Amino acid sequence: MTGHINLQLGWPSPSLFPSSQLLKGASNVLSSKPKSAASLVYGPDAGYAPLRESLAKWLTQIYAPHTSLKPDRICVTNGASGNLDNILARFTEPGYTRNIWMIEPSYFLACPIFMDAGFEGLMKGVPEDEEGLDVGFLRNSLEESEKNAQQQKPVLKTGSRYAKLYKHIIYCVPTFSNPSGKTMSLRRREELVRLAREFDALVVTDDVYDVLRWPEREDVDASQLGDVPPRIVDVDRTLDGGPKDIWGNSMSNGSFSKIIAPGMRVGWAEGTPAFTLALSQVGSTRSGGCPTQLSASFVHEMLDSGALEEYLRDSVIPTFRVRYYGMMRAIKKELLPLGFEVSVGKPYNASSQYTNGHTNGNAKSIPEAGGYFTYLTLPSDLSERTTKLATVALKKYDLKFAFGDMFRVQGDEGSSQRAAQGFGRGIRLSWAWHTEEEIVEGIQRLAKMIKDCRDLA
Ligand SMILES: Cc1ncc(COP(=O)(O)O)c(C=O)c1O
Secondary structure, eight states: OOSOEESSOOSOOGGGOOHHHHHHHHHHHHTSHHHHHHHSSOOOTTOOHHHHHHHHHHHHHHHOTTSOOOGGGEEEESOHHHHHHHHHHHHOOBTTBOEEEEEESOOTTHHHHHIIIIITTTEEEEEOOTTSOOHHHHHHHHHHHHHHOOOSSOSSSOSGGGSOOOSEEEEEOOSSOTTTOOOOOHHHHHHHHHHHHHHTEEEEEEOOSTTOEEESSTTSOGGGOOOOOOOHHHHHHHGGGSOSSSSOSEEEEEESTTTTOGGGOOEEEEOOHHHHHHHTTOHHHHHHOSSOOHHHHHHHHHHHTTHHHHHIIIIIHHHHHHHHHHHHHHIIIIIGGGTOEEOOOSOTTTTOOOOTTSOOGGGGOOOEEESSEEEEEOOGGGGGGHHHHHHHHHHHHOEEOEEGGGGSOTTOHHHHHHHHHTGGGEEEEESSSSOHHHHHHHHHHHHHHHHHHHHHO
16 A cells, blocks of 8 residues: 555544444434424533433443442533633633643643643643552652742632632543553552642543553453443542542543544533532633533434444444554564564553452453554664654655654653653554554554664664
């Protein structure tokens, strides 16, 4: 095959889109007078009520089988990105909110959202370790930040609209992270919640890849997978008797972008009922209603009828699984002999005492893979030239991939230094967009480029 290969793109391939299931949902809605009346008006602030109900049931099955998540914990959003903006508008004031802590390598498109909200220069990286987060580094940095804090009270966001402002935001993708592919251990999830409670921080997690999972080994049956890791919001819901106060110290950003289609612009937020209610009352929602309404009604039809589960089980997951194995075989054959390394960290259940309301049946579970991405470290002789290599790959080999420097926390000198010494020497590859055959060809092009570079050196 010839032509452009884009292993950077974290988009699901259009061949996977569930158009017929959405059409059925759309037709159910638009051919019913009550349903179309409910979906074509301005939405309620917290979003299309039937979707909140069906989400509560679905999320209970996935994350809380021993309890029941109530719809008042959930509001419908127009995706994780738009909702991050709403969180910052409602729960932060730059200055009083001292810093945004981002686990690095970081999802680079989150940086401009924080900058737009006034946090330029206040974003700081926290290194990821083999269990997903260097918690000692974060503690020291939070202590330092508190020592240097100038502003002890909000000055702009005062009054009853802002009943709660957090002093810190900690942003991460705990499961099948973008970009590293790592999953944070249960132990780190607990430590993070305890730190957040101690320092008045809100942990914002993009839990957008959680359900896309399969055995790491090709010969293992999917029925052997353990439970989906609890989200940080689940840990906060249950750890040491539950949230510290009515607001809690964590929220989950869910999204249908990665599991139905990004153009739907439908996601959800989950937190304590007080948090969710306040979030759903941001000014633009009070004026325009929930920022996604008609799409939300189509998604509800898919979820409620079981079509989403079926689609994930029979279409998306098997497709990604096949592509993943194809990619890993090609990496093993073409790239590891050249000195590349792959690290996905320790399994999330490596060393936890965590049992709060969750079975810890994961203790014996098999290693898992999932999400959209894997992260490779370049051979040591080339590791200082990641950015240059990405440029050459695009120009001469028609191959695109995301590279380490993109994933540093913008404006943080420490993050730039750590990028130079570590994660900056990596590249991120996605299996979401291309077929297995194209992915394999992409890896072959990458191997050829490395060999050509060495020949020229
Ligand atoms: C970690 C992470 N968060 C958020 C998004 C975007 O989500 P949404 O489409 O729901 O705004 C992405 C998409 O790549 C992502 O990887």
